[in-house]
Amino acid sequence: MQSWPGFSHWLTNAPVVTIAKIRGRARGIGNEFICACDMRFASSERARLCQIEVGFGLVPGGGGLEWLPRHVGRGRALEAVLSADDFDADTAERYGWVNRALPDTELDDYVDHLACRIATFDASAIATAKQLIGKAQPTPAKSELAESFGAIRALRRGEPAQRLAAELRERAGGSLAPAELDLPQLYGQ
Numbered sequence: 001m002q003s004w005p006g007f008s009h010w011l012t013n014a015p016v017v018t019i020a021k022i023r024g025r026a027r028g029i030g031n032e033f034i035c036a037c038d039m040r041f042a043s044s045e046r047a048r049l050c051q052i053e054v055g056f057g058l059v060p061g062g063g064g065l066e067w068l069p070r071h072v073g074r075g076r077a078l079e080a081v082l083s084a085d086d087f088d089a090d091t092a093e094r095y096g097w098v099n100r101a102l103p104d105t106e107l108d109d110y111v112d113h114l115a116c117r118i119a120t121f122d123a124s125a126i127a128t129a130k131q132l133i134g135k136a137q138p139t140p141a142k143s144e145l146a147e148s149f150g151a152i153r154a155l156r157r158g159e160p161a162q163r164l165a166a167e168l169r170e171r172a173g174g175s176l177a178p179a180e181l182d183l184p185q186l187y188g189q
Contacts, residue, residue, distance in 0.1 A: 004029070005145035008036045008063045012139045015127030017118050021111045022047040022089070023104065027183070032060060035067035038130070039114075040098040042089035043107050049092050053152065055084035055187035056168065057161035061152025066140035072096050085184045 011018055011033075020026075020034035022042040027050040034040050034049075042049070051064045059065065060081060068077035072095040080087060080097075089101035102110055118126065155161050168187055169175065 004062055005142055005149050008032065008145055009140065009142045011036045012038070013130075013134065015123070015130065017115075017126060017130070019111060019115055021107060022049070022098065023107060024048070025050070025086070027052045027086075028060070028064075029062040032062035032064045032067060035071060035097075036063055041107060041111050042092060042098045042101050043104040044089045044101045045104045047089040047092070047098075047101070048086040049080075049089075049097060050084065050086045050184060051081045052084050052183060054082055055184060057158070057164040058152050058155045059148065061149045063140060063145050063148070065148045066144050068097070070137065070140070084187065 017039070018037040020037040020040045022034060022040060023046050024043075025048045026034050027048075031049050031051055051060045051068065053060050053064070060068075064081060065077075068080055071077075072080070076095045076097075080095075087095070087097065089098060092098045093101040100110075164187070
């Protein structure tokens, strides 16, 4: 985990195209991973995206505070981070969080076709296009990513986060693992 800020920065700035296909839940660092990818496509029926950390008394520490405002704007990023609630794929598409929400039966074919098409193009043209788009729409700096990563680590050790985690485990019957599918329902009542 110590290398996450550097990896996240590298993922976005690599000279290759990264495409996330979301068919399920992408919460916390999972969401931050997909946000660092160049493109994101989600199953309309099955995808759910969430920055869950505030519900645990924390802040996103893997890039959510940096990526979401760039993808969706300040107000919507605040809604996503501060609500700590699941967002469906159609809402995520309207917000700009994902490129497209597609019917689950079409997701694989669409993403595979796009990836194969891009793979036929000249690698230096792809890398140059990514670099120039990155200048027009800057990606988070390593120092920005490291700052939020440090914030979550500091908050996680604090009494409020420890107390809230214990309360959530109690509400979930002792373990959060079985409740993971509906975790946002356990907090913020």
